[in-house]
Amino acid sequence: MKLLSVGPLLPLILLCFACTTSVAGQSSGALAHYDLAAAPAARVELPAELYEISGIASQADSRLLAHSDEVAVIWQLDWPSGRTVKRFGIGGSSGPIRADFEDIQLVGSRIYLVTSTGQIVEAREGADGQTSPALRTSSGLKAGCEVEGMSWDAPSGSMLLLCKSVKSRRWKDHVVVLAVSPETGRFEPKPRLTVPESELERATGVKRFSGTALVRHPRTGTYLMLAGPQRAYAEIDSTGKVLGGGKLSPQRHRQPEGIAIAPDLTLLISDEGAGKKGTITGYAYRR
Secondary structure: OOEOOOOOOOOHHHHHHHOEEEOOOOOOOHHHHOOOOOOOOEEEEOOHHHOOEEEEEEOOOOEEEEEEOOEOEEEEEEOOOOOEEEEEEEEEOOEEOEOOEEEEEEEOOEEEEEEOOOOEEEEEOOOOOOEEEOOEEOOOOOOOEEEEEEEEEOOOOEEEEEEEEEOOHHHOOEEEEEEEOOOOOOEOOOOOEEEEHHHHHHHHOOOOOOEEEEEEOOOOOOEEEEEOOOOEEEEEOOOOOEEEEEEOOOOOOOOEEEEEEOOOOOEEEEEOOOOOOOEEEEEOOOO
């Protein structure tokens, strides 16, 4: 695995793609502590098996869990070297589960994977080369939301699921976040958050926000979201109010799919290869 150079900054003409905007009259949140236009603290290229990397999750020992989008195989990576520590599957006697997996979360010793239909698979960390049994699998959603991102919400004991798109006319032109109990698989009857795309456009400069990743920031309790197709990011509070946002450099972020916060508060973004190699990029927290 190759550690990329993080030397000189991109030319100023490119920095407009990674600017951060705070919404006037609103308090600053986590984004005030990151400079996504600056050179990252580290950036690593991933093995070919993670060309289509989807979600990432940070462990307490600064290692990362990562997965691709077709099979429940989890990679444990050392950060910031990017070295592969081990690989293990989640499934049963026939091997790892095959599905359209979109994101991963770590809650204590429990690992959760979510599919595009909102089905959540729970397991525990496995040994290298082994398949860890799926402890619980929820039924998911029948229709209406294409799930792409997932974040643990400790205050409510819920998993928050970010919809990349919704079919309901009621939530047209809104980014929707659903809440589900990982214990029962029951969804709250109404969306936890609905964010007008017009407010996200004001913060990011992009007309649509097709959400692909979501994470709750441990320091501020706010939520950071990515929109892969638009290479955009935004921050919202627990009521859905937009606090800020911006656009990522297309040279550095070819297809952003996952987001996580490391124990030292480094902001981590995973990108699919999009013709090259998959990557994970880390931005240092500025105090």
